[in-house]
Amino acid sequence: MKGLLEGKRKLIIIPLIGILSLAFLPIAIGLGAGWFVYKKVGSSKLKYSFLAIIALFTLTFGGVWISAMTSPSKPERNQEQTTQATPTPEAQTTAVETTKEPSPTQELTTPTNMQTAKMTRVIDGDTIDVSFDGKTERIRIIGINTPETVDPRKPVECFGQEASAKAKEYLADKTVQLEADPTQGERDKYNRLLRYVWIDNGTVDFGKLMIATGYAYEYTYNLPYKYQAEYKQAQKDAEQGKKGLWADDACPVATTKPTAKPVTQPTSAPTQTTTSGGGACKYSCTSPDRDCSDFSSHAEAQAFFDCCGFTATNDPMKLDSVGVGDGVACESI
Known part of the structure; x- marks a missing residue:
């Protein structure tokens, strides 16, 4: 050993020992600790217990140390990933144009079940x-x-x-x-x-x-x-x-707008526009055709229904839509 450290050899051996010690530092520490326990601890039972613990820690941390020494550095890895993930200006422009251009299906809002x-x-x-x-x-x-x-x-x-x-x-x-x-x-x-x-x-x-x-x-x-x-x-x-x-001149002869015809026609439509007592109804009993949506409440619809003399069997505007009719107008309001 003394011969190895003499002359020019020591210029090679000492750096080599340093490199090996750094590369296998946990193992070197484990061996040193094991030698110390073996020499200084007298009790055989206690000695071997300490040696087992030292061996376990040495193997665990030694493996992690060697793995860390031989793996690539994380900053270089992250830099490579960032470089790959960053698109070029040309790619960014293309992506924006693609996003802005609507597809034909997006422009259509019409039903498909036709x-x-x-x-x-x-x-x-x-x-x-x-x-x-x-x-x-x-x-x-x-x-x-x-x-x-x-x-x-x-x-x-x-x-x-x-x-x-x-x-x-x-x-x-x-x-x-x-x-x-x-x-x-x-x-x-x-x-x-x-x-x-x-x-x-x-x-x-x-x-x-x-x-x-x-x-x-x-x-x-x-x-x-x-x-x-x-x-x-x-x-x-x-x-x-x-x-x-x-338009103002759409019907120059008529005094009112044209009527909207009902989908179904009664056998005999009522023509009166006044009550039996002579009072005028709120709306015309003949035109335009009115529906439940034209009234603000059931009471208003029923008053019109009764005023015009409509009945369950004579309901030209279909205000009473329950079965064959029960004489009650627009019950759903």
Whole structure:
């Protein structure tokens, strides 16, 4: 040992011992501690207990120490990950452009559960004939009503011909999409299918378009329907804009706006507009057709119902919709 540390050899041996001691520091400490216990502790039982504990700690910390010495440094790792995760300016620009560009499905807000049909005939502004699945069906369009033109029991109403002509302009020989509404039922009492009608590949609601351009009224038969709020707003906008039948000169001969016809007709409609005692009713008993949504309370609807002489079997405006009728108007209000 003394020969190894003499002359030039010590210039090599001493640094080597230092490097090995640093690399295996826990092992070196463990060996030193073990030698000390072996020499200084007299009791054999106590001595071997200490040696076992020293060996356990030496192996545990020695393995961790060697692993840490041989693994790459964490800062370099994190730097590599940061470099990989940071996109180039060109990639960032592309990502922004991709985010801003909407997909075709995002632009479409129309329903997807629609039946495609071919137009065969326009009856009037709110009733059409279509064919699909090898059969022809008559459609009563939900949520709208147009002035009468084809009812043999009524004269042609103001703006009725214009409404029918506009419907033919939008629908004649076209392919349309039909949408059902569970809240309105499948068919009316005349066995007509109750549907919304969409045009232009299912992107334009025909009923709302007719109301918005002033060729139809918003019409709630009994229960609220899917697009009721939109249709009512469309009518309000058309009125304010004096479009179509709402224009000041739309009906120059008539003193009032054209009436909205009811979906069903009574066997004998009442014509009186005054009570049996001679007092005038709040609204006309013949036109326009009124629904429960036109009254603020059940009491107001019942007063109108009684004033006009309506009964359970003679209810032209369908204010009493419980079964065959019980003489009580708009019980749901």
